[in-house]
Amino acid sequence: MGMKTHRASCVQYRLIVRDVNTLQILQLYTCLDQIQYVEWSSDSLFILCAMYKRGIVQVWSLEQPDWHCKIDEGSAGLVASCWSPDGRHILNTTEFHLRITVWSLCTKSVSYIKYPKACQQGIAFTKDGHYMALAERRDCKDFISLFVCSDWQLLRHFDTETQDLAGIEWAPNGCVLAVWDTCLEYKILLYSLDGRLLSTYRAYEWSLGIKSIAWSPSSQFLAIGSYDEKVRILNHVTWKKITEFEHPPIIANPKIIVYKEVEKSATVETQKLSFPPTRELASSLFSIPSKYDISQVPMSLQYIKPVADRANPRIGIGTLAFSPDNCFLATKNDNTPNAIWIWDIQKLKLFVVLEQLCTVNSFQWDPRQPRLAICTGNSKVYLWSPAGCVSVQVPMEGDFQVLSLCWHSGGDTMALLSKDNFCLCYLEREEVK
Amino acid sequence: MGDWKTITVPAPSSVLDSKNTSQYTSEKKMSPSSLNMQQVLRLPLPSSKSTHSFFSAFCTEENVEQSISYLNRELTTLGFPSLYAESKGKELNLISILNCMNELLVLQRKNLRAQEDVEMQHLKLGSDMDHLQNCYAKLKEQLEASKREIVGLQERDRQLQCKNRNLHQLLKNEKDEVQKLQNIIASRATQYNHDMKRKEREYNKLKERLHQLVMNKKDKKIAMEVLNYVGRVDGKRGGWRTDKTEARNEEEMYKALLRDYEQCQKQLLVENAELRKVLQQMKKEIISLLPPQKQKPRERSEDGIGPVLSDLEDDVGELNKENMWELSCETVREQLTNSIRNQWRMLKNHVEKLDNQVSRVHSGALTDKDVISREDHELETEKLELEIQHCKEMIKTQQQLLQQQLMSPCDDDTTVLLQDCYLLEERERLQEEWKLFREQKKNFEKERRSFTEAAIRLGLERQAFEEDRGTWLKQQFLSMTCDSKYLENVKTQSATSGSSDQDNHLMNTRSQQKKPRSLSSVPTSAELCQTIQHTPYSSSPCAISNKTTEESKPNQWEEIYREETE
Numbered sequence: 001m002g003m004k005t006h007r008a009s010c011v012q013y014r015l016i017v018r019d020v021n022t023l024q025i026l027q028l029y030t031c032l033d034q035i036q037y038v039e040w041s042s043d044s045l046f047i048l049c050a051m052y053k054r055g056i057v058q059v060w061s062l063e064q065p066d067w068h069c070k071i072d073e074g075s076a077g078l079v080a081s082c083w084s085p086d087g088r089h090i091l092n093t094t095e096f097h098l099r100i101t102v103w104s105l106c107t108k109s110v111s112y113i114k115y116p117k118a119c120q121q122g123i124a125f126t127k128d129g130h131y132m133a134l135a136e137r138r139d140c141k142d143f144i145s146l147f148v149c150s151d152w153q154l155l156r157h158f159d160t161e162t163q164d165l166a167g168i169e170w171a172p173n174g175c176v177l178a179v180w181d182t183c184l185e186y187k188i189l190l191y192s193l194d195g196r197l198l199s200t201y202r203a204y205e206w207s208l209g210i211k212s213i214a215w216s217p218s219s220q221f222l223a224i225g226s227y228d229e230k231v232r233i234l235n236h237v238t239w240k241k242i243t244e245f246e247h248p249p250i251i252a253n254p255k256i257i258v259y260k261e262v263e264k265s266a267t268v269e270t271q272k273l274s275f276p277p278t279r280e281l282a283s284s285l286f287s288i289p290s291k292y293d294i295s296q297v298p299m300s301l302q303y304i305k306p307v308a309d310r311a312n313p314r315i316g317i318g319t320l321a322f323s324p325d326n327c328f329l330a331t332k333n334d335n336t337p338n339a340i341w342i343w344d345i346q347k348l349k350l351f352v353v354l355e356q357l358c359t360v361n362s363f364q365w366d367p368r369q370p371r372l373a374i375c376t377g378n379s380k381v382y383l384w385s386p387a388g389c390v391s392v393q394v395p396m397e398g399d400f401q402v403l404s405l406c407w408h409s410g411g412d413t414m415a416l417l418s419k420d421n422f423c424l425c426y427l428e429r430e431e432v433k
Numbered sequence: 434m435g436d437w438k439t440i441t442v443p444a445p446s447s448v449l450d451s452k453n454t455s456q457y458t459s460e461k462k463m464s465p466s467s468l469n470m471q472q473v474l475r476l477p478l479p480s481s482k483s484t485h486s487f488f489s490a491f492c493t494e495e496n497v498e499q500s501i502s503y504l505n506r507e508l509t510t511l512g513f514p515s516l517y518a519e520s521k522g523k524e525l526n527l528i529s530i531l532n533c534m535n536e537l538l539v540l541q542r543k544n545l546r547a548q549e550d551v552e553m554q555h556l557k558l559g560s561d562m563d564h565l566q567n568c569y570a571k572l573k574e575q576l577e578a579s580k581r582e583i584v585g586l587q588e589r590d591r592q593l594q595c596k597n598r599n600l601h602q603l604l605k606n607e608k609d610e611v612q613k614l615q616n617i618i619a620s621r622a623t624q625y626n627h628d629m630k631r632k633e634r635e636y637n638k639l640k641e642r643l644h645q646l647v648m649n650k651k652d653k654k655i656a657m658e659v660l661n662y663v664g665r666v667d668g669k670r671g672g673w674r675t676d677k678t679e680a681r682n683e684e685e686m687y688k689a690l691l692r693d694y695e696q697c698q699k700q701l702l703v704e705n706a707e708l709r710k711v712l713q714q715m716k717k718e719i720i721s722l723l724p725p726q727k728q729k730p731r732e733r734s735e736d737g738i739g740p741v742l743s744d745l746e747d748d749v750g751e752l753n754k755e756n757m758w759e760l761s762c763e764t765v766r767e768q769l770t771n772s773i774r775n776q777w778r779m780l781k782n783h784v785e786k787l788d789n790q791v792s793r794v795h796s797g798a799l800t801d802k803d804v805i806s807r808e809d810h811e812l813e814t815e816k817l818e819l820e821i822q823h824c825k826e827m828i829k830t831q832q833q834l835l836q837q838q839l840m841s842p843c844d845d846d847t848t849v850l851l852q853d854c855y856l857l858e859e860r861e862r863l864q865e866e867w868k869l870f871r872e873q874k875k876n877f878e879k880e881r882r883s884f885t886e887a888a889i890r891l892g893l894e895r896q897a898f899e900e901d902r903g904t905w906l907k908q909q910f911l912s913m914t915c916d917s918k919y920l921e922n923v924k925t926q927s928a929t930s931g932s933s934d935q936d937n938h939l940m941n942t943r944s945q946q947k948k949p950r951s952l953s954s955v956p957t958s959a960e961l962c963q964t965i966q967h968t969p970y971s972s973s974p975c976a977i978s979n980k981t982t983e984e985s986k987p988n989q990w991e992e993i994y995r996e997e998t999e
Contacts, residue, residue: 067661194690
């Protein structure tokens, strides 16, 4: 969403582009329908707005506000739309995942890719943008197609030994593709760029399997989070498990720091009370500030035992993220949804546990340094770094529920999104003397 | 008393026999008053040949009356009527005799029967006893057997209970596993159902759409509207997809892969080299640790270490050479790892041994040798500590004295100068004294030489004197016949005077010798005393040496004196 200098946000059918530093409105575009999805092109010159209901994608140019482009999928419908890495092609996934149409902005040509797989993560681009991997399914079997993004040539096409492919992801070095199976089968396959199967990893049989995976930024490690509340780390040399991280509800090791969010008992100074109460005062009264306390170990986390007879149960490791310097891994166990576990990758041990008052919605690492931003659906944003952690109140009038957040690629700015609004959080850089 | 034989006599026997037996039985009950009678009646041992003779021993032709009266007495005491017709008469009442005899027979029979009964009963009891004992033994055996059986049964019972418990446990485990599997199956089933439902919904939607499409005549056109074409990112024109481009793409892909692999390999090589270096270092350090302690295990005849270490050292040399060329072949790697493993094991063994020794020392389980040495060690340490104390005190006192000397109220320069002056003065004094000492030494040497010469001369002179004396005495003796008296007196006088003269001469020489001696001695001794007094604070060895020389000198003189006085 946030590019180097501009911030695009959409309201209903209007697309507003602002400057990141000043939030000044630079451009305003109007689309034909309610926008469901907005994406910048890789060179930050174009923005695509997808309207799934109408099946239309509109592309706007920043340099030339007059330039316009509209792609109509017609009766084929539209389910997903994304840019190609070169910023000149748009990939539209039609309804029912019938096909993927590749529209070129340079040549107005169209390519079709048949039988794409309807799964969680069916398209994956390499980091350098040269290759695209696409999951396909024909005749009840899974296949992977590798395309060269420059001319959309089909480079490789091979089948995978999966029951029902759930997702694919490239390693950051662009040479290994991780393919994992449905949650009924714990199976992850690693393919090299030229289509050879490098390795298969199965941790166990029968029980529910992989829920989420994450590559480390150096491509050295592959972290696999599964429904048995464990994260298994594979190494890139042998593709064998080097360690597994458990997420028990009781933390007993005294070397682990546990930060617990506690509410600060707000003492209202009677002198400052005025009538009618100002908005700030009202908001501050309604939202109780909180701070972090270091808890004594051993301590137990809030554990939720999910209903056993529902599909896709809320158990297991749902989210994983490596820090950009490869030193930390942040995980969330859906059984203890209030806690975030931070693991030290250099020592392969648990480092810190953050326990929040509410359920964690999302967290994201700062793209430049090991700083983690967390939001739990209340009006605060939480930051953790190895130096400590802090709970920051969003100074908005009324109620601002932070539902998701997003870092700027430069690392010093963060966008906090609520249902209807968003705000930008600027972090001051510490002066190094 | 004599041997009394108890003979079981068959019941009907001769009267005499019964009499005799009763006599014997009655005689057993005899009172001491009738001992005389007993003696009279007692006869030598009857032979077993004839019982008649035995039975006729009581009454013979001679003592009929006596035996009758005796029998009467006995019978009356037993309650039988008297044998005599009247109380005092000598006529025997035959009837009463016969009655008595009959009574006695009856009594005898009764007694025999009773005896038989008793014996019978005794036998019966004996057999009963035997029987009971047998029964008892059998019952005891049975009891033992049944006890053993019980123990065996108990053991079996226990084993069976154990087995039972195990089986219960296994059953529980199996049940748990079954439960777990059932849970898994249930969750999988729900997931399948959910997916199935989803797919079905999608399928339905597809059907609807298809239906719609079929029904719908107006087809929305699928098209893209764009104002103008956008240039490519790299500014070039788009090209057709040809075989060449395909080949190029393949090439690019392989290049990217190779690049990645090469990078990986480089990293691994670097890591390898570092690790190998570390291993080499470790090996060297381990080798350096082991040899100095090789002496201890030598006692325990570990000959394996010696040759192994030499091998390892050879290996080290080899590997060092090889590593310079950075070979990474299998054998080199194996050698290195094996050698390090061996050394590490040795080091570990050694450390374990040391640990054991230390633990033994700590636990106090020492041998006598160790105990004594420790005591000695402690004593020595105490001694050394005392010595150190003494030395420290001495140093302190010396320092204090020095301080006192230097703590005169002057400023630093003068004190320094003064110190120097003192030192110089002392040194000069010492030098003078040394000079004196050396001179005296020389003098002593001279005198000793002169003494020896004098002694030699003395000896020679004495010899000469003796010879003269001898010749003179001869002359005297020869001339004694002539003018013996006068000449004698004179000569004796002259002899004495001569001798005295000689003596005097000797004395003079002695005195002369003495005089310089005495002259020299007195001042020398005085000087020596002075020197001795002057050097109390100087180094003691000097004084001691002076004293010794001084002591030795007078000893020599004394000897010389003694010689001369002899």
